[in-house]
Structures are given as C-alpha cells and as structure tokens.
Amino acid sequence: MPHIALPEGLPGITGGFAFRPDTARPMRELAEILLRGPSTLTSGEREMIATFVSHRNGCDFCQLSHRAAAAHHLDGNYELVDAVKRDAEGAPISSKLKALLAIAGKVQQDGKLVAATDVDRARSAGATDLEIHDAVLIAAAFSMFNRYVDGLATFTPKDPAAYDAMGRRMAKEGYVRPNG
Amino acid sequence: MSAPTAKSAPPAHIDLQNDLPGIRGPMTFRPETARPLNELVDVLLRGPHTLTPGERELIATYVSARNDCRYCQTIHGAIAAHHLGGDEALVLDVKRDAERAAISDKLKALLVIAGKTADSGRLVTAEDVERARALGATDLEIHDTVLIAAVFCLCNRYVDGLATWAPDDPDFYRQRAALIAEHGYTASTLTASPGISPHHS
Numbered sequence: 165m166p167h168i169a170l171p172e173g174l175p176g177i178t179g180g181f182a183f184r185p186d187t188a189r190p191m192r193e194l195a196e197i198l199l200r201g202p203s204t205l206t207s208g209e210r211e212m213i214a215t216f217v218s219h220r221n222g223c224d225f226c227q228l229s230h231r232a233a234a235a236h237h238l239d240g241n242y243e244l245v246d247a248v249k250r251d252a253e254g255a256p257i258s259s260k261l262k263a264l265l266a267i268a269g270k271v272q273q274d275g276k277l278v279a280a281t282d283v284d285r286a287r288s289a290g291a292t293d294l295e296i297h298d299a300v301l302i303a304a305a306f307s308m309f310n311r312y313v314d315g316l317a318t319f320t321p322k323d324p325a326a327y328d329a330m331g332r333r334m335a336k337e338g339y340v341r342p343n344g
Numbered sequence: 345m346s347a348p349t350a351k352s353a354p355p356a357h358i359d360l361q362n363d364l365p366g367i368r369g370p371m372t373f374r375p376e377t378a379r380p381l382n383e384l385v386d387v388l389l390r391g392p393h394t395l396t397p398g399e400r401e402l403i404a405t406y407v408s409a410r411n412d413c414r415y416c417q418t419i420h421g422a423i424a425a426h427h428l429g430g431d432e433a434l435v436l437d438v439k440r441d442a443e444r445a446a447i448s449d450k451l452k453a454l455l456v457i458a459g460k461t462a463d464s465g466r467l468v469t470a471e472d473v474e475r476a477r478a479l480g481a482t483d484l485e486i487h488d489t490v491l492i493a494a495v496f497c498l499c500n501r502y503v504d505g506l507a508t509w510a511p512d513d514p515d516f517y518r519q520r521a522a523l524i525a526e527h528g529y530t531a532s533t534l535t536a537s538p539g540i541s542p543h544h545s
Contacts, residue, residue: 167473168483184487186387190380197376222466267505275504276412283357293358297374300505308498314465315457315490 167317175326176225177309179318191309195339198302199233205295207335208237209261212248213302216265217272219249223310225320230306232331260289264299271303357507365516366415367499369508371533381499382530388492390528395485397525398427399451400492402438406455407462407493409439413500415510420496422514422521450479454489461493 170179181188199210211234218226231249235242247255252265263286270277278300286296321327333341353363360369371378389400401424408416417439425432437445442455453476460467468490476486511517524532 167468167470168486180487180491184484184491186391187384187488187491190384190387193380194377194384197380201376222464271501271505274411275501275506278357278505278507280357280507294374296358297370297506301370301374301377301502304498304501304505307501308494311461311465311494311497312491315461315468315494316465316487317468317470 166319170318175321176229176318177313180312180316192339194305198298198305200338203298204292208234210302211237212245213265213268213299214306215245216248216252217268217303217306218310220269220272221310223314225313225318226306226310228327229330229334232327233334236332236335260291263289264291264295268299268303271300272307354509365511366419366508367503368533370502370506378533382533384495385529388488388495394482398424401427403455403458403489403492404496405435406438406442407458407496408500410459410462411497411500413504415503415508416496416500418517419520422517423524426521426525450481453479454481454485457489458493461490462497
C-alpha cells in the first residue's frame with residue numbers, strides 16, 4: 165500500500181504523477197528528452213542505461229517497465245536487455261555502450277566515483293561529450309525516478325504482461341502523453 | 345568579488361564549453377534538459393506551499409550533505425540561510441545533527457524520510473510516515489519531501505558525475521543565494537538575461 169493517498173490502481177510512477185501534476189510535467193519532459201529526443205545514441209541504448217541503473221537500485225517498477233521499453237525499441241529483444249542487466253561487460257553490445265554503462269553504474273552509486281579513466285575509455289570507444297553527459301544525466305535521473313517510486317511505496321503490478329504493454333506505450337508514444 | 349575564470353576552473357570530465365561552477369556548467373552545456381530540471385526545482389522549492397522555502401531548502405541541503413556533494417550543499421545551504429534570516433548556524437546544525445537542531449518536530453520527521461529516500465526509497469517505512477503525519481505533515485508535504493530528496497539525488501550525481509568545480513569563497517554562495525532567492529532557479533540559470541547581473545561574469 166502506498167505511503168500516502170495516491171489515486172488508486174495507477175502503476176508505479178504514474179500514481180505520483182497523477183497526485184502532483186505540477187511536478188509530473190517537467191519529470192515527463194526530462195524523460196522524453198533524455199530517452200526519446202534527438203541523440204546519436206539510439207532509444208534502445210538509452211533505455212538500456214535506464215534499465216541498468218534501475219535494476220542496480222532495486223526498483224522493480226522502473227526496471228521492469230524500462231526493460232520492456234528497451235525491448236520494444238530493439239525488435240522485442242528482451243534477451244539482450246536481460247544480458248545487459250546480468251553482465252553488461254559480457255553482453256553483445258558495443259564497446260562504447262559498455263563504457264557508458266560503466267560510467268552510469270558509478271553515477272548510480274556516487275558521482276564522485278567516476279574517474280577520468282572511465283571517461284577516457286568511453287571516449288576511446290567513440291563516445292562524444294554529449295553522449296557522456298547524457299549517460300551521466302540518465303543515470304542521475306533514474307536515481308531520482310527510482311527513489312520517487314519506492315520512497316512513496318507506489319503500486320508495483322505483478323503481471324509481466326502489464327509491463328510489456330507499458331513498455332510498448334513508452335517506446336511508441338513516449339513520456340509526454342495527453343492522458344498520462 | 346573576484347570572478348572565476350577559465351584558468352581557475354579545474355577541468356570537468358567533458359568540455360562543457362563554459363566555466364560556470366557546479367550544476368550551471370552542464371545546464372548551460374545542455375539547455376534542453378536544464379529547462380525541465382529548473383522547472384521541477386522551482387515548483388518544489390519555491391512554489392506555493394505549506395512548507396516554507398527555508399524548510400524546503402533545508403531538506404535539499406540535508407540530502408546534498410548526506411550525499412557529500414560540496415557544490416549543492418553549499419549553495420542550497422546558503423539559500424536556506426537566506427530564507428531563514430541569514431541563520432547559517434541553523435543550517436550547519438541541521439546538516440550535523442537534525443534531531444537536535446532548533447527546527448520543528450514535523451521537519452525533523454520529514455528529514456528522516458528524506459534521508460532514507462536518499463539512501464534508498466525502499467528504506468522509508470510506514471512508521472516513518474506515521475511519525476510525520478502524527479506531527480501534522482500532510483500527504484502533499486510527505487510527497488514533496490520524498491521528491492525533493494529524490495531530485496537532489498539526481499542533482500548531486502549530475503554535479504559530481506561530471507566533475508564540475510565548486511568555488512571556495514563562501515561569499516560566492518551568499519551572493520548567488522540572494523540572486524536565486526529573488527529570481528528563482530529558471531531565471532538565475534540564464535547567464536545573460538536582461539535584468540539579471542550574474543556574479544560570475
């Protein structure tokens with residue numbers, strides 16, 4: 165049961181969003197720009213960073229919904245997303261994305277852990293300054309979203325099919341939607 | 345006040361194309377994401393509320409200190425003090441030991457929730473929330489406490505993850521705090537807005 169009286173039946177962060185539309189609007193916009201806005205990283209790559217960070221923060225709602233969103237950007241390839249969650253360095257992804265995930269994983273713990281060598285590694289693998297910036301900010305943003313979702317004890321659906329439908333919607337329609 | 349220059353600013357992890365301190369460096373580098381971030385912080389810390397701006401800035405300061413983010417805890421501590429009639433000692437007390445600080449019991453209970461949220465949202469218990477509610481906290485106040493804590497977990501990681509720089513001079517933060525207290529976060533981030541004279545230039 166949520167810690168405060170959130171509108172009933174809304175999953176995860178959408179409960180908090182419905183409770184407080186004034187803060188929901190900029191949070192939705194931030195997710196839209198970071199995950200679906202113009203970028204040299206694909207939306208699939210960016211959703212994998214979001215999933216990776218949410219998984220490490222133990223936020224079930226965020227990691228399951230963004231896992232599904234990532235998969236929908238990747239032609240339904242849940243196996244790849246799960247491989248990244250399990251062992252990013254061993255997953256069949258680019259060396260650039262591995263380096264960005266290493267940075268994201270450190271930001272998830274504490275931004276001060278990111279070393280110049282981490283950034284050099286990403287740059288050597290072809291990452292631009294904007295890509296490094298966005299990897300840091302995606303990791304930081306999900307450190308916020310995860311805490312918001314769990315700190316209010318929002319409703320976490322149990323049915324895996326619910327997340328597949330959510331992920332499809334997040335991937336196809338995005339985060340700024342007229343009806344939530 | 346002496347103006348920070350490119351020479352005095354240690355390099356961040358990426359070329360931010362400006363020498364602004366703290367979060368303003370990456371916000372100026374990436375204005376598309378700065379806009380919703382500033383809007384969010386403006387609503388949470390400065391919007392109409394039953395918690396005073398001073399109380400909300402104390403929550404932001406407390407979380408930033410707990411996350412050991414020098415720039416964020418110093419600037420938000422200065423803004424909190426500005427809202428609290430210049431009481432910098434109270435801000436230090438809250439950072440050091442909130443339970444013994446001269447603040448309301450309700451704010452103490454909210455700071456416990458904020459501190460747990462900063463460590464992990466899953467640590468917040470029904471008992472923590474009951475304590476706050478018994479001391480008069482509303483659902484909106486509890487919601488905003490959790491979200492302020494969560495937002496500063498973002499800001500702290502953004503600032504430190506890119507290795508932005510933080511001025512040493514306490515007066516820098518006092519002057520900047522007065523500017524933000526008057527104009528807000530959105531307006532104060534813009535470096536060349538008419539009617540705003542940034543102290544760094």
